[in-house]
Every structure is written in structure tokens, then in C-alpha cells.
Amino acid sequence: MRRNANREERSGRLLSALAAALLLAVLAGVIHGLYHKEYAETDTPNDCFAAAAATGETALPRMVCLTFDDGPSKNTQPILEILDREQVPATFFVCAQDANEAYLPLVADIAAAGHQLALHSATHQYSKIYASTDAFWQDIKALRQALEPYADVEGIDWLRFPGGSTNTVSHRYGGSGIMKALKAQAEEKGYHWIDWNVCAEDATASHPDAAQILRNIRRDADGHDICVVLLHDTRATGQTVKALPDIIRYFREGGYTFCTVAQMDALKNG
Numbered sequence: 126m127r128r129n130a131n132r133e134e135r136s137g138r139l140l141s142a143l144a145a146a147l148l149l150a151v152l153a154g155v156i157h158g159l160y161h162k163e164y165a166e167t168d169t170p171n172d173c174f175a176a177a178a179a180t181g182e183t184a185l186p187r188m189v190c191l192t193f194d195d196g197p198s199k200n201t202q203p204i205l206e207i208l209d210r211e212q213v214p215a216t217f218f219v220c221a222q223d224a225n226e227a228y229l230p231l232v233a234d235i236a237a238a239g240h241q242l243a244l245h246s247a248t249h250q251y252s253k254i255y256a257s258t259d260a261f262w263q264d265i266k267a268l269r270q271a272l273e274p275y276a277d278v279e280g281i282d283w284l285r286f287p288g289g290s291t292n293t294v295s296h297r298y299g300g301s302g303i304m305k306a307l308k309a310q311a312e313e314k315g316y317h318w319i320d321w322n323v324c325a326e327d328a329t330a331s332h333p334d335a336a337q338i339l340r341n342i343r344r345d346a347d348g349h350d351i352c353v354v355l356l357h358d359t360r361a362t363g364q365t366v367k368a369l370p371d372i373i374r375y376f377r378e379g380g381y382t383f384c385t386v387a388q389m390d391a392l393k394n395g
């Protein structure tokens with residue numbers, strides 16, 4: 126009897142352990158699926174799979190930072206025109222790839238219009254920039270050199286990690302600790318960095334139209350008093366230009382103040 130009871134107890138424990146393991150595996154699968162839902166290896170890498178924003182909700186007035194990644198490109202000028210017409214400041218996390226070399230002089234217009242110029246990546250190729258921490262900072266150095274003729278590079282102290290600060294794609298190339306190391310080094314070098322908490326999903330392989338981009342933004346922004354919106358100004362994101370007036374209207378009607386990332390940071394810490 127006693128042996129049977131022990132056996133039953135053991136098999137009971139085994140069953141619960143199995144059920145727990147199964148549940149964990151399903152949960153991990155769901156989380157993994159969600160995490161990578163929007164990620165596709167395209168010409169325009171999509172940053173949306175790492176939606177962690179270093180914002181934090183506070184008692185401050187409602188604020189929104191429109192941020193544009195991966196430009197400048199042919200779509201940057203129309204974006205600047207809309208921002209100017211609407212009197213809305215924004216932040217541009219720029220690249221310096223072969224594809225956008227011809228548009229690099231636009232960084233001077235971005236800065237002259239009062240927007241914030243910030244660093245993203247020269248090549249934006251995960252396999253290169255995340256091969257090692259040295260490779261990452263070499264890439265940032267190359268970006269700064271490419272911007273030098275057009276901008277006050279010394280004054281740029283904000284960056285956004287391609288894929289976001291919690292991306293796991295980098296682990297393939299630089300090991301599981303690379304983002305942690307890069308964040309610590311960024312701080313040592315005097316950089317501020319920021320992710321996002323609202324993702325337009327405008328650079329996904331599915332090429333969403335303007336209406337879908339606006340829906341994506343409304344979905345993520347709902348309930349947040351501080352929004353850092355990830356948008357893109359690449360040559361492939363013409364629908365972002367089309368959506369921009371409605372995006373601005375949405376936040377304006379929601380009582381949000383538009384600010385650059387640096388302005389928001391100053392307000393939060395001031």
C-alpha cells in the first residue's frame with residue numbers, strides 16, 4: 126500500500142511537472158511568436174520586435190515624441206514639410222548607408238528646422254554591427270564621420286540601437302551579453318539611448334498602407350501619457366508620409382504635446 130501510495134504521489138508529481146513544463150513551453154512559444162511577429166530580414170530591417178521603451182509613465186502632461194529611423198531618404202523632405210506646416214518637432218535617428226548617401230545633406234535641414242538629430246547606424250547590418258562591441262562603435266564612428274560635413278556631430282549625444290536595446294538578433298553575432306555591454310559602454314561614452322513604446326510597424330515586409338499605420342499607432346498609444354513613436358523615413362516608407370498628418374491630428378486631439386526625445390528627457394528630469 127505504502128509503496129503504491131508513494132508511486133501514485135511520484136506519478137502525480139511527475140504529471141504536474143509535465144503539465145507545468147508544457148504550459149511553460151506553450152507560453153514561451155507564444156511570447157517568442159509575438160516577439161518576432163513583425164520581424165523580417167528585409168532591406169529595411171524592422172525594429173518593431175523589440176518594443177521596450179525607456180520612457181516610464183509619470184505625472185507629466187501628455188507628451189509624444191515622433192521618431193524617424195533609418196533615413197534620410199527621398200521621403201525625408203516631404204516629412205520635414207509636414208512637420209514644418211504642423212509646427213511639430215521630431216527626432217531623426219539617421220543612417221549612412223550607400224542607399225541613402227545622396228540624401229545625407231538633408232541632415233543639415235533636419236537640424237536647421239529645429240528637429241533633433243540622433244545616431245542610429247552607418248550600415249544597419251546586424252551581422253556587422255553586433256559582431257562585437259568594437260564593431261558596433263566602429264560603425265557609430267563611421268556614421269559620425271559621414272555626418273560631419275553636414276551637422277554639428279559633437280552636439281549629438283543620443284542614439285537608438287538598431288533592433289532596440291533588448292533585441293535578441295544581436296545574440297547570434299555577438300553573444301547573449303552584447304546588448305548589456307553596449308548599453309554600459311554607451312553610458313560610459315556619454316550617450317543617452319532610447320527605444321520606443323509605440324510602433325507604427327511601417328517598415329514591415331507587408332508594407333502596410335497609411336490607414337493601417339495609423340491603426341497600429343492608435344493601438345499601441347492607447348492608455349499611454351508618454352508616447353515614443355517609432356516611424357521610418359526610408360525610401361520604402363512612402364505610406365508613412367501619407368499617414369503623418371493623421372498621426373499628428375490623433376495625438377493633438379488626445380491633448381499631447383509634441384517634443385523631441387531630448388526635450389522630453391529634460392522635462393522628465395527637470
Ligand SMILES: [Zn+2]
Pocket residue numbers: 170172194195245249287288
Ligand atoms: Zn533601424
